[in-house]
Each structure stands twice: as structure tokens, then as C-alpha cells.
Amino acid sequence: MREIKIVSKNFSVKDSHLLKTALKNGAYESIKEAFSKTPDEIIDIITQSKLRGKGGGGAYTGKKWCLMPKNPEKSFLVVNCDESEPGTFKDRYIISKDPHLLIEGIIISSYAIRAHDVYIYIRGEYYQFQKILQNAINEAYEKGIIGEKVMGHPYRIDITIHRGAGAYICGEKSALLESLEGKRGHPRLKPHSPQPEYLFGYPTVVNNVETIATVPYIIKNSAEGYLRYGTQNSPGTFLFALSGHINNPGVYECEYGVSMMEYIESFGGGIKGGKKLKAVIPGGASTPVLTADEVKKARLDYDSLKKFGSSLGTGGMIVMDEDTSMVKALKNLLDFYARESCGQCTPCREGTGWVRDIVASILNKEATMQDIETLLDVSDTMNGKTICVFAPAVSGVINAFVNKFEDEFKSFLKSVK
Amino acid sequence: MSFSFTKENIKKIEDLKKRYPNNNALVLPLLWMAQEQEGYIPLEAMEEIADISKLPPMHIYKTATFYEMFHLQKTSRYNIKVCKTLSCSLCGKDEIASYIKEKIKDNNLFAYSEVECLGSCHSAPVMQINDTLYENLTTQKIDKIIEDLK
Numbered sequence: 001m002r003e004i005k006i007v008s009k010n011f012s013v014k015d016s017h018l019l020k021t022a023l024k025n026g027a028y029e030s031i032k033e034a035f036s037k038t039p040d041e042i043i044d045i046i047t048q049s050k051l052r053g054k055g056g057g058g059a060y061t062g063k064k065w066c067l068m069p070k071n072p073e074k075s076f077l078v079v080n081c082d083e084s085e086p087g088t089f090k091d092r093y094i095i096s097k098d099p100h101l102l103i104e105g106i107i108i109s110s111y112a113i114r115a116h117d118v119y120i121y122i123r124g125e126y127y128q129f130q131k132i133l134q135n136a137i138n139e140a141y142e143k144g145i146i147g148e149k150v151m152g153h154p155y156r157i158d159i160t161i162h163r164g165a166g167a168y169i170c171g172e173k174s175a176l177l178e179s180l181e182g183k184r185g186h187p188r189l190k191p192h193s194p195q196p197e198y199l200f201g202y203p204t205v206v207n208n209v210e211t212i213a214t215v216p217y218i219i220k221n222s223a224e225g226y227l228r229y230g231t232q233n234s235p236g237t238f239l240f241a242l243s244g245h246i247n248n249p250g251v252y253e254c255e256y257g258v259s260m261m262e263y264i265e266s267f268g269g270g271i272k273g274g275k276k277l278k279a280v281i282p283g284g285a286s287t288p289v290l291t292a293d294e295v296k297k298a299r300l301d302y303d304s305l306k307k308f309g310s311s312l313g314t315g316g317m318i319v320m321d322e323d324t325s326m327v328k329a330l331k332n333l334l335d336f337y338a339r340e341s342c343g344q345c346t347p348c349r350e351g352t353g354w355v356r357d358i359v360a361s362i363l364n365k366e367a368t369m370q371d372i373e374t375l376l377d378v379s380d381t382m383n384g385k386t387i388c389v390f391a392p393a394v395s396g397v398i399n400a401f402v403n404k405f406e407d408e409f410k411s412f413l414k415s416v417k
Numbered sequence: 418m419s420f421s422f423t424k425e426n427i428k429k430i431e432d433l434k435k436r437y438p439n440n441n442a443l444v445l446p447l448l449w450m451a452q453e454q455e456g457y458i459p460l461e462a463m464e465e466i467a468d469i470s471k472l473p474p475m476h477i478y479k480t481a482t483f484y485e486m487f488h489l490q491k492t493s494r495y496n497i498k499v500c501k502t503l504s505c506s507l508c509g510k511d512e513i514a515s516y517i518k519e520k521i522k523d524n525n526l527f528a529y530s531e532v533e534c535l536g537s538c539h540s541a542p543v544m545q546i547n548d549t550l551y552e553n554l555t556t557q558k559i560d561k562i563i564e565d566l567k
Contacts (some may be wrong), residue, residue: 070538074438086534124486125535127548152475160436163449165484182444184483198440243504243538250539285503285534292440316538318504332503336533342483409466 001258001266004229006217006237007210008253011097017132017140024099028145030216034108035153040070042112050235055080055208056172056284056314058302061081065198068113068203076204077110078180078197079212080166082171085284086336087316089140090239090251091209094154095122096129098213099136105212107157108219113205116156120209121176124165134161143341168340172388173197175342176230186344186389210239230256234301234312242268243402244319245275256312260290260298264319275321283313285333286393288400289300289326309400326405327412330398331359337394348391355398362412369413376402426450432467444480446489456503457488485532494527495566497521498545501531504538513554514562519533520563527563 010016011023019027034042034083045160047062078080083091094102106118122130137159142144144156167185169175173367174188177199184285196203209405218226240263241251247269254263264270271277277292282300288296288310298304305312320329334356343349358375361367377397383395402409432447433506447469451462458481481487485566499505499514514531520526537543540552551562 035457083536084534087504087538089536092536117436120474125545125550128550158436162443164444165445165449166486166532167484181441181444181479182441182476183470184480200441200517202438241539243506243541249504249541262567281503318507318538320507325508329507332501332506336502339533402481 001254001262003253003267003307004237005096006226006229007094007101007213007251008251009098010101010165010227011093011251017099017136018033019056019100019136019143020022022098026149028104028107030219031145031151031153032103034111034154034219035150038249038397039114042100042104042108042219045218045223047304048113048319049169049218050223051211051218051226051231052234052236052302053208054210056085056240056286057205059208061211063115063194064196064205064207065109067194068115068205069196069257072114072115073132073282074117074202074204075113075115076113076116076202077106077113077118077265078177078199078200078204078206079106079118079120079178079209080171080173080206081120081126081209082176083126083209083314084123084171085286085314086318087243087318088241088314089243089246089282089316090241090314092129093239093251094209094213095126095133095234099133100140101216102209102215103136103140103146103159105158105215107146108215109205109207109212110157110415111150111155111355115205116158116284118157118159119180119199120161121164121170121180122161123164123170128165130161130163130179137161150335167342168336169388169390172390175388175415176206178202183341186342189389196250206403217223229393231301231303231339233303237299238312238315240317242317243317244317245272245324246270246319247272248301250325256301258300259305260300261296263300264295271319271321271333273321273324278322278324279318279319279320281318282310284316285336287311288396291404304358326401326408327363331356331363333397334359334394337390337397340392345386345388345391347382347385348394351378351391352394354378355382362409365412365414367413369410370410372402372413418459418461420459420465422450422453422465423454424494441472443470444472444477445484448477448481448484452487457491461486464538465567486501489529493526493544495527497527497529498532500533500535500537500543500545502534504534505541505543507517508517512544513559514543516556517559517563520559524567526555526567 175185252267382391
């Protein structure tokens with residue numbers, strides 16, 4: 001299996017984060033092409049390319065952009081770089097290895113949606129990478145790539161980095177916007193019909209870093225050029241990533257639809273220490289776990305993972321070997337969720353604590369079968385009853401762990417005499 | 418105590434105001450600025466931020482207390498934050514955590530805590546000290562990092 005480098009083409013180039021190097025490697029070449037088209041023509045190309053959001057949800061980018069007004073008084077592009085999903089570290093590669101690719105994507109995307117002010121919301125922990133990105137933005141300003149004009153084109157673009165401060169939930173787009181507005185990161189209610197997001201009352205598009213970084217390739221190579229890769233419903237490539245019990249953890253870009261096992265073996269170099277595979281969390285911690293048997297059958301695309309009751313998520317795979325305790329792994333994840341719940345909805349705020357405590361009692365061999373039933377019962381109560389998908393995701397995680405590794409969970413139960 | 422932003426920061430704030438459609442957006446950047454200036458965010462700083470952004474002081478307090486990375490109390494000089502989430506946990510976090518704790522025992526320069534995913538799962542186990550990330554930790558690496566900071 002080979003990598004297909006659309007977004008990652010410059011990752012291994014020395015000093016690729018500097019404008020000088022980036023320009024030698026084709027940075028900003030798509031700008032002229034983009035400005036020779038109307039904003040609507042660009043939206044059409046992105047729609048035809050079937051580009052799907054790469055932050056976890058997989059929504060069609062063109063559909064999001066179409067919701068934006070044609071003559072807005074003001075509108076915004078917000079780039080989501082809050083990358084906090086455990087197992088996910090791809091966007092940090094883009095901002096630290098090829099920040100100019102992101103800026104190029106931002107220029108085209110904001111032109112298409114008729115926005116002039118762009119905010120990149122970056123997680124507080126990424127400060128080192130934020131500095132690299134800020135340097136790239138400064139360079140772009142100095143060279144007239146952004147600012148009052150875009151490389152001579154009379155279109156103003158200002159890019160501002162907005163630093164988050166350690167809240168997982170701010171990766172949820174509406175919580176992110178609340179945070180940008182200076183508030184707690186509490187997700188907003190979702191509209192009943194498709195609508196843009198709103199920042200300070202103005203229509204706004206929120207896109208993931210990788211999604212935006214893919215846009216220049218599509219403009220340069222047309223929608224067909226992008227559709228050459230991947231599957232019908234999962235077109236193109238993705239910065240999949242590997243971590244956990246794997247020989248070569250890292251980010252490896254490849255097209256959607258490849259065999260998951262083959263990906264793990266050829267890029268990851270197999271399981272650490274020659275051990276057997278036990279399970280893989282396919283797309284960041286919030287996607288339901290797959291057993292080794294399922295991993296052998298699964299393909300890395302939206303449809304295939306859906307068939308296994310899971311999802312592609314962020315593409316960040318966490319690999320677990322045969323010696324991993326699934327009870328301990330679930331406890332670890334539930335610690336995470338209990339700490340990161342924003343506290344807005346009761347089923348989530350209380351539920352995440354309860355399920356963590358129950359799994360802790362299983363791990364301590366203090367629980368009975370009744371506790372497992374309670375665990376699944378609480379999990380059910382957390383599903384579909386909250387403002388955002390945080391609690392439903394936790395519910396899916398619990399159900400997959402407990403149902404797929406039922407015997408292991410039962411082996412931890414206190415023997416009832 | 419009284420609090421005011423430094424002259425340099427006041428200029429930065431004026432520049433920042435131009436970048437947002439609404440001063441409410443200044444809350445997070447100014448909280449960061451106060452923390453960088455003082456090492457933590459005193460109540461007086463929140464009052465000052467309220468004044469600048471024309472928001473009630475409680476709004477600033479409500480926001481500041483939501484975010485894990487804001488310190489509302491003075492902290493040690495070096496805040497060691499060890500990642501405890503799954504990939505790091507699978508790759509030996511427990512061992513390096515006990516090693517670090519032992520190493521900085523009784524040393525006020527350092528504060529130890531465990532945090533959730535730092536977004537560096539491929540180089541697990543990892544930790545952050547203040548804003549610097551340290552990857553692929555081993556006991557030898559930890560020795561050197563801590564010695565260099567002492």
C-alpha cells in the first residue's frame with residue numbers, strides 16, 4: 001500500500017513551514033485560478049468534488065458553503081484547529097509542516113463564501129505549533145498574500161488565531177463559536193433545517209483544518225482530479241493516523257476505502273512486540289471499538305465502518321494488542337469524558353460520572369452483573385437526550401466495549417456466593 | 418492588589434480590538450494575556466478585562482472558570498502536565514508518571530498534574546511543561562529535562 005499525498009506532500013520537506021520553501025513547492029499556485037472564477041463557481045467545484053469534512057462528522061463541505069448568503073453584510077470563516085479527540089494529531093502536522101497550504105485553502109474558501117475575516121481556533125495546548133502558524137501568517141501578510149489585497153486581487157482577507165484554553169468540547173463547532181464569543185464552551189441547540197452557523201449573529205462556516213487544506217488541490221486538479229481517489233461516498237484521501245501498540249505510529253495519508261488491516265500492517269509495521277491484535281478504536285476515542293475480526297473485514301471509509309456500528313470519525317486509530325485490558329481501556333476513556341463533559345445537560349454531566357464509577361467498580365472487582373445492567377441502562381439514558389453528540393458518543397463507546405468484550409467484563413465481576 | 422496591563426499589552430489589546438466585530442471576543446485572548454503577564458489570573462485582572470470588554474465581571478469569571486488551562490491561583494514555576502489518555506496510557510504513561518512524581522518530590526519549583534489528550538498520540542508517552550511539549554518520554558529523557566530546568 002502506498003501513501004497518496006495530497007495534503008501531506010510537503011510534510012517531509014526540510015523547512016516546509018517557511019514561505020520561501022513553500023513557494024518553491026507550489027504554494028499559492030491555485031490562487032490565480034481561484035480568482036479567475038466566481039465564488040459560486042468555486043462552491044460548485046467543491047460540491048462536485050464531494051469533499052467531506054475531515055474533523056470527524058464527515059458533512060459535505062459544498063453543502064455547508066451553499067447555505068451561506070450571496071450578499072452578506074458580514075460573514076466569517078472559522079477554521080477548527082481544536083483537535084482534541086484522543087488518537088488524533090493530524091491537524092497539528094498541517095499547521096506545523098505546511099501552514100502555507102492551510103492559508104492558501106483559507107484564501108480560496110473565504111473568497112467562495114464571501115468572507116473577509118477568518119478565525120483559526122486552536123487548542124491551547126498547541127502553543128508551539130500555533131507559533132509556527134502565526135509566523136506563516138505574518139510572512140503571508142508581509143508578502144501581500146493576505147491583507148488588504150490577496151496577491152494583487154482586490155479582496156481583503158484577515159486571518160486571526162484565537163487560542164482556546166483546554167476544553168475538549170470546544171472542538172464541537174457551536175461550542176467553539178460560543179468560546180470565540182467569550183463564553184463558556186457550551187454547545188448550542190441545533191436548528192431543525194439546514195442553516196449556516198452564526199458568529200456574533202453573522203453567518204459563518206466552520207471547517208476543519210484538513211478540509212480547508214484540501215481545497216487548493218481540488219481547485220488545481222478539478223473535482224474529477226479529487227474523485228479519482230477513494231470510493232463513491234468517501235471520495236479523496238484522508239490523513240489517517242495510528243497510535244497505541246503499533247511499531248510505527250504516525251500520520252499516513254491515503255485514499256479512503258482501503259483495508260484497515262492492510263493500512264495497519266503496511267504503514268504501522270504491525271503490532272508492537274510481534275503480539276496479536278485485540279481491538280482498534282477506528283477514528284478517535286469517540287468512535288465505537290472494533291474487534292480484531294472486524295478490523296480484518298473493515299475498510300477505511302464512511303460506509304464500511306457504519307456497517308460495523310462505528311464510524312470513521314477523525315481517522316485516528318488507536319491500536320490495542322492482545323494483552324490490553326478492555327475494562328481498563330474503557331475506564332481510561334470514561335475518565336476523559338467525565339472530565340470533559342461541559343456540564344450543560346444533566347444526562348451527560350451526571351451520566352459520565354456514573355458510568356465512570358461503575359466501570360471503576362468493575363475494574364476493582366467489586367461489581368456484580370446488576371452493575372453491568374445499570375451501566376448499559378445509564379448509557380441508554382445518555383443517548384439522544386442532550387444538546388450535542390458528546391453523550392451519545394460516550395454511550396456508543398460503552399455499548400461497543402461491553403457488548404463486544406462481554407466475557408472479559410464478566411470475568412471482572414465479584415463472584416457471588 | 419491592583420492590576421493593570423503593561424503598556425505593551427495595552428497596545429496589543431488596541432490591535433486585537435480591530436480584528437473582531439465585537440469586544441466579547443477579547444475575553445479569551447485577554448485572559449491569556451493576564452496569565453502570561455502575572456503567571457496566573459487574579460480577580461483584579463478579571464475586573465480589568467470586564468472593563469475593557471464592557472462585560473459584567475461575573476461574565477469574565479464564568480468564562481475563566483470553565484477552561485482548564487486558566488490558573489486563577491498562583492502556581493509553581495514549572496507545571497508538569499502528563500498526558501493520561503488512552504494512547505499514552507497504552508504506551509507506558511503509568512511508569513513515567515511515577516518516575517516523575519518521585520523525581521520532583523518536595524521540590525516547590527514543580528507542580529505535577531495529569532491532563533487529558535495532548536494531541537501527540539504517535540509520540541506517547543508525552544508531557545507538557547508550561548507550554549513546551551516533550552515527546553517519547555523515557556526515564557533518561559526525564560532526568561535530563563528536569564535537571565535542565567532546576
